[in-house]
Amino acid sequence: MQSIHTSEDIKAAIQALEGRQAIEWLLLKDQINNTRDSLQPLNLLKNSLRDVISTPVIKDNLTGTALGLIAGYLSKIVLAGITHGPIKAIMGALLQLRITNVVENNSGTITHSIGNLYRYLTKKKAEKE
Secondary structure, three states: OOOOOOHHHHHHHHHHHHHHHHHHHHHHHHHHHHHHHHOOHHHHHHHHHHHHHHOHHHHHHHHHHHHHHHHHHHHHHHHHOOOOOHHHHHHHHHHHHHHHHHHHHOHHHHHHHHHHHHHHHHHHHHHHO
16 A cells, blocks of 8 residues: 555545445445355255256266166056056066166166167158158
8 A cells, every 4th residue: 555645645545445345345245145045945955956966977877767767667567567466566566676777777878779779760860851
């Protein structure tokens, strides 16, 4: 800071400091509002889920699990039908569990194969046009 020799210099320095204080006060109020918003329960939950889901390993695991559950459920419906007896219900549940595990464990290969099939079909469609 420059040295102050006159009352004019003091007034100018005071004005500069008051302007700086006003700007810093506005920045502080802004930061308080942002902090309050980020600490709301819904925002905490959304940010946590976004962080978890954006992790590549977890994203792959969620994809595999979802594919497994869908495949297991569909296979139970197709192969066992709507079960009326306890033996059929148990066999359907075991079949669903087995297919779910197989699909979940091989989800990378399955998604890669589905992607290849999709690219092949879209390529054939483009060639026809």
